[in-house]
Amino acid sequence: MAVLRSFSASPHSFLLLLLLLQMLGAKGQDLEVLQPPGPLSVSAGETLTLTCTMSGTGPPGGVKWHKGSDRKQSIYSERGQYPSRVTRVVPVSETDFSIRISNIRPEDAGTYYCVKYRAGSQETELKSGVGTEVSVIATPSQPSIKGPASRVLSGTSATFSCTSDGFSPRAIKVTWLKDNTRIVSPEPTVLPEGDSISYQVLSTAQVPLTRDDVKSQLICQIEHETLRSPLREFFKLGDILRVPPRVKLEANPANPVPLNESVTFSCSAEGFYPEDTTLALTLNGSLSETGTTEPMAQNGDGTFILRSSLKLNATEDRNQSALTCLVTQNSQPVATETSVLNIRVPTEGSESVSMEPGPFQLSPFGLCIGLILASKLLVVAPFLLYLFLKKGHGKVNLRNTPVST
Template identity: 50%
Template sequence: MSRRIFPDFQLLQPQGAVSVSAGETLTLICSLTGLVPIGPVKWLKGSGSGRQLVYAQTGSFPRVTRAVPGSDTNFTIYINVTRPEDAGIYRCVKFRRGSGADEEFRSGAGTAVSVIASPSAPSVSGPPSRAEPGPPVNFTCTSGGFSPRDIAVTWFKNETRLPAPQPRVLPEHKSVSYSVSSTVGVSLTPGDARSQLTCQIQHSTLPAPLNATYNLRDALRVPPRLRVGTAPAVPVALNESVTFTCHAEGFYPKDASLAWLENGNETNLGKSSPPAENPDGTYTLQSSLEVKATEQRSQSVFTCRVVHDSQPPANVSETLRISRPPPEPGKDDTSPNEGKCAAEPSPALLGKARSVLLNPGAISAHIRQWSSSV
């Protein structure tokens, strides 16, 4: 009915589809061929009950400006600093004033707006706590806010490309903006104290890939290798000084402490040197303990205890053994009666015993003589 009343009226919205980069200005064109019917012109986004008001001749719309302010026929608008959520279908709508609320009179065909957005700077997260060399440890790279959906993620350890599963892009359905997550498993080694992990993202909106790096030292724990030695080597002579030396080798991170125990009791006599860095980025720590090999300390157990990176202590022990000097020539090192039952018998006694053994009759005579004397 309205078309018959106003046959010369046209609402022109010529753009079928527009693509704009995030942050740039979006231009939406709309014009009228006449001034009647009387009523406002508005820009609406979406359709049905979910339509959103983008611009009206009255009200505040901070990011929207008119191309020709005050014009009654040119309703082209600019949307400044475009965001990914600005994507959608826009319609220029002419309303007619009535006795009550304004009535929709004519609507443009609609302009489909897509916003091209670059992914945000990627970030890499590692395990919640330090991990030791061995089984693979997961690292995750994330980025978001990009459109279109297609994106590529590549992982490198130092300069070597790592195999990784396909990244997960969300949401899985069509959207105005997407996010990506990629996880890779890495088996750590002691030398990774100097290694880097790199996540590289490529997207059609980027002139060059975006990179994020992760220092593997932040996720690495290498327990120390322990050994104890003595100088001079045990066993040592009585009352000689002997130095026990403890080596905690190849550990990471740097924080570690050494303590000495004698027969399970802690002693404060040890002397530790500052940690020394190894070529692979791990550390070595050394401590020494000097004691006197007294008789009371024979077979004492000296223990080096290492606490590294707030982990349970690790121990390594050495027993103090004292050597006995050889006996001097001509001297018997044993006690006077040791190994002797009685004095050696005289030759006369040996002869009498031999005669008794060779003459059985003599045995009986000796028995009778002994009985009569009793």
């Protein structure tokens, strides 16, 4: 108002003041913020250049870079404190306010605005560029495979999951392989479902396990447009596989064993995995007579074998003795095999006779002897009856007692 009063006495002075105000306004209106809209694509780890130039003249005030139209996230200002990876392209320029952002990350994706402010006690936005849309092309992280929490028996299936994250754009391919043989699996899940600066993938697979998988490998393979070659993660199936043993109990020589001969009983647990298996061979359940266990050995397929043997003399007192082989795996009984020692006793003038109990059998010679004895018994039976009755009653009338001849 003081300025207006100073020019009120002269119409020419007043017109000069209006012209001055129009010129100042024209300078603000002539100012243009030139910013390419994009979109720009940059790979993670590379350097992004955002271009912004000013044309025309404007009032005093600084220029700032913001991410997002709400201006809440400041990227660069000459007077602010910002990460060292954000720098001016031409530090001393009054018209070029382009910036560089090095080591781009997936979270750097978004729309960037170059904004001219008017100086004052409180800065106000004067003009803004149209905004440059930036997308970050990010490679997936190394995949990670997670298997069952405990061991799984061969002959069944196990569930595995594979994850990878931090990639963009969204499209990704996951393939499961078992020793380079493809396993059919459901389509992977990519999160989040909507637009995002980066994504995460989750894939699951049901893998059948066999006794031959101790040395097999499970592979999760990921393909993405940012990768020159697929990413692969390996999982050893032997880390979660449990193979039960095949148990055998044998005698040498085989039953029946000649009396007082030596016999060796051998028990073996074959083809088991892992090593947490024990074997015990006992005679009649006694801990004082047990087999001698050999050191555990490993087969070519990665499984293990364990043997125990017990040598005995086939004495009469050991006939029908029970030999028991007990195998435990992971501290749990998994198999029991039992064999009975049968001893063959030789007889004079004939072949040896097995002491093994069996059903009653009568030879023809024995049958004849039996018939003769039966006929004699019929002859003496009345006399025996007479003696029995006499002893029971004191007197017996023999004339009234029939006698058969």
